[in-house]
Amino acid sequence: AQSVAQPEDQVNVAEGNPLTVKCTYSVSGNPYLFWYVQYPNRGLQFLLKYITGDNLVKGSYGFEAEFNKSQTSFHLKKPSALVSDSALYFCALGAGTALIFGKGTTLSVSS
Amino acid sequence: ETGVTQTPRHLVMGMTNKKSLKCEQHLGHNAMYWYKQSAKKPLELMFVYNFKEQTENNSVPSRFSPECPNSSHLFLHLHTLQPEDSALYLCASSPTVFSGNTIYFGEGSWLTVV
Numbered sequence: 569a570q571s572v573a574q575p576e577d578q579v580n581v582a583e584g585n586p587l588t589v590k591c592t593y594s595v596s597g598n599p600y601l602f603w604y605v606q607y608p609n610r611g612l613q614f615l616l617k618y619i620t621g622d623n624l625v626k627g628s629y630g631f632e633a634e635f636n637k638s639q640t641s642f643h644l645k646k647p648s649a650l651v652s653d654s655a656l657y658f659c660a661l662g663a664g665t666a667l668i669f670g671k672g673t674t675l676s677v678s679s
Numbered sequence: 680e681t682g683v684t685q686t687p688r689h690l691v692m693g694m695t696n697k698k699s700l701k702c703e704q705h706l707g708h709n710a711m712y713w714y715k716q717s718a719k720k721p722l723e724l725m726f727v728y729n730f731k732e733q734t735e736n737n738s739v740p741s742r743f744s745p746e747c748p749n750s751s752h753l754f755l756h757l758h759t760l761q762p763e764d765s766a767l768y769l770c771a772s773s774p775t776v777f778s779g780n781t782i783y784f785g786e787g788s789w790l791t792v793v
Contacts, residue, residue: 600778602782611683611685611784611785611786613784614781614782617779658722662779664778665727665776666727666735666778667724667778669721672721
């Protein structure tokens with residue numbers, strides 16, 4: 569069965585520190601992986617995706633994600649966190665005709 | 680500003696009411712989706728339309744009735760809902776339903792069933 573998991577409900581980091589939001593997946597065949605961000609009372613905004621090619625994917629707002637096939641992971645990273653990065657982050661797996669989403673990870677960046 | 684517009688943004692309805700949620704996309708896409716986001720569950724896919732044809736119904740109760748008159752518009756007709764249907768309903772679109780396509784979301788419609 570195809571699935572995606574975000575093992576952490578919440579990640580807390582200090583402003584200026586690097587951040588990582590974790591995502592693992594399970595799929596038969598090649599994965600299509602996405603990250604989205606949701607600010608309070610808003611819809612989901614696309615950050616980046618991995619389809620094929622370079623394992624390090626760069627996206628919006630300075631975020632990047634590393635695809636690791638052997639560990640079946642697609643962790644979201646940013647070298648230096650901002651308070652404005654505080655939001656709910658979703659990892660998603662392209663499956664069939666739509667996306668399967670993880671349960672989300674709340675990122676809290678303190679000043 | 681999003682290329683996917685949802686109205687109304689907020690809706691309160693009684694269990695015996697009939698209401699509709701509207702979605703319009705200005706991205707030239709051919710696939711449209713309804714997702715449900717509630718506090719206690721992950722994002723749930725409800726319906727998928729590709730070139731106006733429904734391609735997926737994720738075992739959604741019949742009190743939710745989608746309509747896709749063209750590739751730019753998607754409706755979700757609501758009737759005799761239950762309080763547990765209170766949630767954020769998200770509309771989305773993509774070029775086609777191919778799973779490698781980026782899906783773009785609207786701001787959502789907050790539904791409260793009283």
